[in-house]
Every structure is written in structure tokens, then in C-alpha cells.
Amino acid sequence: MTGIESAGGVGPGAQAGVGGPAVEFDAPRADLRRVGIGRDFWYPVAVSGSVRKGKVFATSFAGERIALYRGESGGVHALEDRCAHRQVPLSMGVVEGDALRCAYHAWAYRGDGRVSQIPYLSRECARPPRGVRAFPVREAYGLVFVHPGDPALAEATPLPELPLLGSPRYTTMTFSRTVRCHYSFMHENLLDMNHQFLHRGVVGRLRPELLGHRSDAVSAEARYLFTHDGGRRDRGAGLLAGEGVGRGGSADVMTIRTEYPYQRLELVPQGAQRPALSLWAVYVPEDAEQRTCHAYGLLTIEKPRVPGLLRMGWPLIRRFTERVFAEDRAVVEAEQRAWQEQGEDRNHEVFPVVLDVRRVLRANGVPIRPARPATADLVH
Template structure:
């Protein structure tokens, strides 16, 4: 029915001058790799003496801010009857389950069952390495032994006073990989034509490292005037005619699993610095929560940026809303088609796709996880063996 073949078949056909994808894995079924630090909440969401429930790839996690103000992270299920600990009561430096009062410390050890002797305390719950930086609470959801040596992300200019930072994000109903592709492919300016006017991106070339891909762009305005929101982002007015000498360079980089977008003027001043992470919420990783730090360099006359900030917020929200809408349509198409039918022609995006598969989690062992789905897969699995014999 569909004239365009699925990604893999096209690549093998070799008709396009793009990197060949050797993998047979569907990119939208590649789980994000858990052995990284992921932001799971804004600091302001976890109030002193309160617990807050979040999720990473289907795993419920409770973030607890104790009475002394420190934050710890545990599996968000009481060991007793599996109810969420985030509905519990913070008691000093511990969390007490709301149901029968079982109590856990920051290591997940059960330290009290009110109706049981202390000598018979049951097992506790899993704890997660946890760190608070730049207004974000990070958790290391993978192998805890790897947390100490794992690279903690550079959060860009969020703590540099020369910049003003907007913290933003939402739940988006798509696989995290669509987010990476959306931001990196600046040919999608057409989507934002109502906000940005008619802009043409020109790719200046790409670079690739072991765990990163990046690309540079310049932009030319094809028609219309520069919108004021965009001018704010750049801190100054730019030329509006094609090729009028605007030599700002935008660099977009996926340094797995994070993404950054920086804009530098020709005098190499960085006027905009975005750090962003996409955190899968459900086990199938078909939704993600986005955490973005958007830093804008303060102009000489400081208060100007503060005064114009609401307009910048409004402008970026509208752009983000359009992006959210389109990536959710991409996920919907994948759900309906049951496979990745994308027909990508832009080399940098094919490079990015390869990176996301390589650095992603290995395929799940069907028998290793607990859901009802996995058991069904397990029952069906032996078929292969049988038909081979």
C-alpha cells in the first residue's frame, strides 16, 4: 500500500547517498540506556518534608526530601503490599508507608514495622543514586555500581550569571528518539513558519565521535520579517534579506543521552545555550518527559532581557507546542504501522539514528522482566526452536 519502503530496505537498495544502516533493530523499540544520570524532577517539585512520585521507563521512583533538606530516591513501592511510598509520611530522615506504617531510610532499609519486633524486620526496597544540580534532581536508574564513575552532564550556562535561564518541559507522547531527530533536523523550520516566517537552514557539515554527533547550520530568511521573539533569543536584530551576511552558527549536538543547541555569533559569542534531556516514562518508552535549560546571554543593558522575558517564554512555548504536536503524530504513525517506515534522506539524521541505536540499551531479554506481556512472549518463544527441529 505504501510507496516508500521501510528504512532498512531503502538503505540496502543504496539509492540514496546516506550512511548505510546495518542494524535490523527498529529505532523506536530501542530503550534508552539506563547507565546515565537522568533528571527526574525539578527541585521545586520536591518540597521539604514531602515525597514525590516519578517514573523512569516504567519503574516507579519516589523522591524524598527529608526534614534536613537532602533528597534521596527509592523504589516507589512498599516492600509489604507494593503501594506507592510517595503517599507516605516523611518522618525525620525516613519515609513511612501510608498504609501500615512500614518505615525506610535513605538506603531503602526497612527500619520499622510498628506491629513487629525490631529483630524480625523484613527486607527493604531498592535505592537509587541521587544528585541535585542546577534546580534538577538527577537519578542513576541503571547499575548503581557504575554511578560513581559515570560522566555527570555539563549543564551548559545554567549557572553562569552572564546568562538568564528558562527551565521548561512537558510530557510528550513519543519515543525519546523522535525528540533527538526533531531538534537536530533544522530543515523542519517549515513547521514553524507561522512563528518564524520563511527561514531556510543550510547545513555546514557534521562531526561524529564515539558517543556524539553534531551538526552546524546557518540560516537565511527567505521572506517576511524577523519576529520579535526570535530577536530576543539572539539579543539583537539581524538582517532579513537572504545571504545578507548573517554568519551566526547554530550547533546541535547529541552527546548521548543528552542534547544541546548553541548559537554563536561571528565574533564567537554564545548568545543561546540549550541543554535538554528526554526521560522515558513508561516501560514501552512511548512517552517522555522533557527537561530543558534554555540560557540566553544577557545584553549589556541587563533589565531589557528581564522585561522581555514573558515574550520569550510565550515564543518558545509556541515553538515547543508545534514540535510536540508533530512528534506525537510520528509516534502515532509508528503505532499504526507497527514498524519504522521513515524514509530519511538527510545524512546527519541517519548518523544520529545509528548513534541512538548503538548507544541505546541492548534488546530486552523477553523472559527477564515481569509484566504480563513478557510472559506471553515467553510462551510463544519456544516456537522458533520447535520449527527448527
């Protein structure tokens, strides 16, 4: 494969988010750490198990606070996290049937965000607002996804496809962690496997060789040949890749791809016909300035031939992945601090794979919108 530079010009980020004014946005030259994530996609904002029946869960997307609640019928609803009455967070509220009632004056909201009841409303009261914004919401892969962009586009926008999650040959581990950095640092970290020196105490002497890379307007991909030359390594490393990474002298092919806005990693051991593991990840901005993101990951691992072996080794695998992630988190958060101290991106990048993914993230991003008041209440 050869590197293909994506076309220049302003991509989907030429305008601010839904309902916002047009913004002058020169994507090819923009400081990437000031580029906001594209909104017209499905983003996980919670692990499904965190949104229990009859309970409310507070989350956010790029500074927009969201109240998730699971009604009596079992479905999850996503509302703007404020009561249209006194702006008290709806995440403080109470679930009654399939409605969410504000904890302050007991205004009740349906799943579509409309006010369904005001207990003390009479003819003497002023005309109330209709409600608050409701986000399109779907559950899949053990995660709760919302569509924070144009709601008219939600139905036609596909969820990410993860075929291995439905295969009886594989089992899945879910990750959900907050990382104090711009989401772009996470994309660069995973695609650039030249940083294995960082993990030397966990994986030993792991040598990556770039086999090829390519990119287009919405994706960047890199393929590496990994050779393990020995050295002390975590016991979970070998279990994670089955008979692949972990054996002295073994060689395995790893393919990593950013397909905006998601990332996927697959590792195929030498001589194997299918992946030993596959990682799907997305980094969802939490704050309005997008300097903090929430990393959601689904690590799908091939079951070994020996029944029960994976279950026995599961704690070792989780410990290994947590150690690697902790080291990655420490360096990307250090990169974010440097950017904030310097007030600009002073990186001098030379690796073509990182340059590829930076072009993709710029072209598909939007301007970061400053923190602003909540959207106007729905009115009659």
C-alpha cells in the same frame, strides 16, 4: 566537517538492564523505536522545586515508578515506589525527619531503602524484608537526577557539564514537559533543522544551510548557517538571540550535538565571540514501552547590554519558545501514532544527519524490557 559513520556491531545495548538476562540484540538493524534508552547515565526525573522539604513526589523512569522525597536535612532520596509490605506506593507516604513512612501500616524507610521501623513488630511476627531499591540521586542545575542503571557505576559516571549555567553573563529558563513519543523522535527533530517550514508562522522565512556534520560511536553533530529573509515572526524570536536571529538578512551559526544520551544546541550570532543562547536537553522515557518521554530543557540566554531588558522581555521569550515546542510536539506525536498504527518504522530517511544520530541511538541503546513485576524485596 565530513560525516563519519560510526562503527557497526553491537554496542552497549547487547544485554538487557542490570540483573536481566542476555538478550539477542542486533543494534545496527533494530527498529529504532523498539530500542530502549541506555540506563547507565544520570537522568533528571524532576525539577528540584517540585520536591519540597517534607514532601514526596512521584515520578518514573522507563516504567519504573520512583518516589522522591526531601528529608529534614534537605537532601533528596529516591526509592522504588512501593512498600515492601503490601506494595502500596511509597509516594502516598509521609516524610518524618529523613525517613519515609508508608501511608498504610506506617512502615518507615531510610534513604537507602532499608526498613528502619515497623511499629507493631514483635517476636510473634514473621521476619520482615529488609527494604526496597534505592536509586543513586544527585541535584544539579535545578534538577533532580537519578542513576537507574548499575549502582556501582553511578559514582564514576559524570553529570553533564553545563559551564554557561554558572556564568554571570547568562540567565537560564527551565523546561519540563511530557511528550507522547519515543525519545528518538526528539533527537531527530532537533538535529534536523530542515523542518523550519513547520515554524513559519513563528520565525518567518528562516533558511537553514548545512555547513557540515560528523559522528562517532557516541555522538552526532550538525552545523547550520541560518539566514532570516524576513516574513512575519514572533516578537520573542529577536529577543531570544539578542542581535542574532530575527534581523532581516542576518546570518548565524547553530551547532547541534547529540552526546549520548543528551543533546545540546548553541547559536552564535554573526560576528559574535560567544553563544547568544545554549539549550541543553534530555528526553527521559516514562513508560515501560518507552512511547512517552519527559523532555527536560535548560535554555541559557546571554544577558543584553541594557540592564533589565531581558527581564522585561522574558514573557515574550517564554511565549516564543512554548510556541515552537508546541509545534514540534505535535509532529513528533503524530510520528509516534503513525509508527503504532503501522506496527513498524516505515520512514524513508535521506538526510545524513538523521542517519548519523540513528546509528548512535541504536548502538548505545538497550532492548526495551517488557513490563514485569517489581524487583524482589531485599532479604536478610
